[in-house]
Amino acid sequence: MAQESLALREQNWADDTLAAHAGLPVSHSSAATKACKGKALWQASVYDFDSVVQSQSASYAYRRFNSPNGDELASAVAALEGAEAGLATSSGMGAIVSAILSVCKSGDILITHSDSYGGTREFFSIDLRAFGIHVIFEDVQNSTLLDSALTQALAPYEKTKTQVRAVVFLESVANPLIRVADVGAAAGVCEKHSALLIVDNTFATPLRSKPLKQGAHIVVHSVSKFLGGHAEVIAGVVVGSRQYVDEASKRAGRWGLTAAPFDAWLALQGVRTLQVRMERCWCTSAELAERLSNSQIPLQVNWAPKCSVLSFEVPGGFAGADKAVSTFQLIRLSPSLGGTTSTVSHSASSSHKLVPVEERQLLGITDGLLRLSVGLEDVEDIWNDLEQGLIAASKIEPST
Ligand SMILES: *Cc1c(COP(=O)(O)O)cnc(C)c1O
Numbered sequence: 001m002a003q004e005s006l007a008l009r010e011q012n013w014a015d016d017t018l019a020a021h022a023g024l025p026v027s028h029s030s031a032a033t034k035a036c037k038g039k040a041l042w043q044a045s046v047y048d049f050d051s052v053v054q055s056q057s058a059s060y061a062y063r064r065f066n067s068p069n070g071d072e073l074a075s076a077v078a079a080l081e082g083a084e085a086g087l088a089t090s091s092g093m094g095a096i097v098s099a100i101l102s103v104c105k106s107g108d109i110l111i112t113h114s115d116s117y118g119g120t121r122e123f124f125s126i127d128l129r130a131f132g133i134h135v136i137f138e139d140v141q142n143s144t145l146l147d148s149a150l151t152q153a154l155a156p157y158e159k160t161k162t163q164v165r166a167v168v169f170l171e172s173v174a175n176p177l178i179r180v181a182d183v184g185a186a187a188g189v190c191e192k193h194s195a196l197l198i199v200d201n202t203f204a205t206p207l208r209s210k211p212l213k214q215g216a217h218i219v220v221h222s223v224s225k226f227l228g229g230h231a232e233v234i235a236g237v238v239v240g241s242r243q244y245v246d247e248a249s250k251r252a253g254r255w256g257l258t259a260a261p262f263d264a265w266l267a268l269q270g271v272r273t274l275q276v277r278m279e280r281c282w283c284t285s286a287e288l289a290e291r292l293s294n295s296q297i298p299l300q301v302n303w304a305p306k307c308s309v310l311s312f313e314v315p316g317g318f319a320g321a322d323k324a325v326s327t328f329q330l331i332r333l334s335p336s337l338g339g340t341t342s343t344v345s346h347s348a349s350s351s352h353k354l355v356p357v358e359e360r361q362l363l364g365i366t367d368g369l370l371r372l373s374v375g376l377e378d379v380e381d382i383w384n385d386l387e388q389g390l391i392a393a394s395k396i397e398p399s400t
Contacts, residue, residue: 015080015207016275022076023268041265042068065253069264074237076271077227080206081219083239087249088259088267092202092222093119095236095248098257099218102247103196104167106132109153112169113140115177115363117200117222118351120169125354140170143185150193166195172211173203176311176347176371177364178302187215202226207278208306218244224336226308229270229277231339235263277340277376281308284382285374291383297394309337311347311371314393318367321346323396324389325370330377331385337373342382345371 013021023039045063049055060066074086089095100123104110110128114121114137124135138149150166157164168190172181183199190197199211202222211219221227223235236259238248252258259267282305289303289310303310314320325333325344334343335350345351352365360366374382 018076018079019274020272022079022271023072040068041261043261063261064256064258066249066258067261067264069261069268070259073223073235073259073264073268073271074239076268077206077221077223077237078239080210080271080274081201081212081239082210083212083219083241083245085242085245086237086239087245087252088223088264089236089238089252089257090259090263091234091257092117092200092220092224092236093123094252094257094259095220095222095238096120096123096200098248098252098255099198099220099238099244100128100167100169102244102251103198103218104128104133104165107134108164109134109136109166110169111136111138111140111146111149111153111166111195113137113171113174114355114359115174115179115352115365116169116171117175117202118354120200122354124169140168140186141174141179141181143182143189146186147189147192150189150195154193166193167198168195169198169200170216171200171203172209173304173307173309175203175309176302176345176352176369178304178307178310180304180307183209183211183216184214191215203307203309205274205278207275212240217241218248223267223270225338226278227271227274227338228267229274229338229340230266231334231336231341233263233266233270235259235267278306278308280376281374282306284308284379285310287379288372288374288383288386292386295387295390297390299390308374309371310374311369313366314368314370314390316368316393316396318348319396320393321368321370324393327389327392328385329388330381331372331389337371339373340376342375342377342385343373345373347371 047060070088074088078086110133128135138145140146170181170186187197197216198218199216201219202225205226218240221237223237285308289301292299292301292312300313314324331342331344335345347365347369348367
């Protein structure tokens with residue numbers, strides 16, 4: 001578990017300084033490693049000891065439980081989120097599973113929105129339901145709907161005075177429609193009902209929003225996206241109070257969900273350049289959103305400031321989207337986001353294919369919708385590619 005995040009925050013450094021220095025050494029056994037400042041890779045599955053007594057107080061013994069590199073990554077993200085502690089996991093899903101199952105048990109209630117990340121939705125609707133957790137899909141970004149969903153879900157238990165925990169899981173920016181949550185408002189409603197608020201801050205990054213400061217209890221990240229930033233690592237992070245992180249860490253250790261040292265080490269290189277990458281992507285995405293909105297081909301564009309992902313409805317439905325994607329030269333179809341290159345994904349057939357069709361239509365995740373993750377290329381090159389794809393799509397007959 002990350003020990004140093006508070007110390008980092010107490011220095012009162014700004015995010016860019018914290019990110020550039022990500023990987024302040026945690027307490028390794030050898031003083032020499034302290035000089036490495038997060039550059040050493042501890043690719044070991046096990047550590048050995050001089051005595052039983054020494055082994056009893058060791059920070060690291062067996063890699064499945066924790067590793068110095070995992071702790072450095074967790075500590076860096078905890079500092080950026082203003083969290084007391086952090087845990088690095090093998091993936092974003094590893095973070096979500098460890099966090100949820102350390103606070104939810106059979107009989108408890110979980111309320112979340114239906115357009116959450118596909119893997120999350122599957123975990124909730126298949127696994128949590130199989131474990132006896134009462135999963136409710138509601139638009140939890142809407143405080144009024146969240147309030148009434150909690151009131152309704154908790155009412156039967158209040159009557160019988162049964163102890164039950166309600167957990168609300170919220171993405172601070174939900175994709176593909178780039179719906180931005182009011183985390184503070186959701187936290188207020190959760191407090192009223194004594195519910196726990198877990199926020200997935202992957203799309204926002206800690207540079208855009210710090211949910212713990214707005215009243216969330218636990219924050220999870222897929223480090224595989226912007227934090228890692230180079231599309232070469234799968235990892236995740238859970239941050240929050242020491243108590244929550246300790247509980248999640250015990251489970252991640254037992255279940256084998258902690259981050260691999262090399263993955264954590266690679267991800268930390270990404271965190272160090274987070275600020276410059278994000279500022280560049282935000283700038284480019286603002287320009288592209290504006291040009292798309294004013295384009296001669298009428299388009300519905302979904303975008304928010306300080307967000308490097310945007311989506312738009314291509315004319316011609318599925319056939320139009322397919323035509324645009326196959327016309328793009330620079331922008332590759334790729335079922336992820338947050339790397340150095342611009343990529344596009346077709347949400348209806350990938351991230352949101354498990355959302356029932358009628359629900360997808362209601363949400364606005366149509367067959368013509370493309371999600372663009374803006375990379376670090378020159379804005380004119382991205383725009384030219386986009387324009388060629390859209391022109392090609394506008395010339396085809398709409399699909400039925
Ligand atoms: C990708 C993603 C996840 C899952 O992360 P993995 O690292 O792929 O396991 C969770 N939430 C969001 C919002 C994501 O984009």
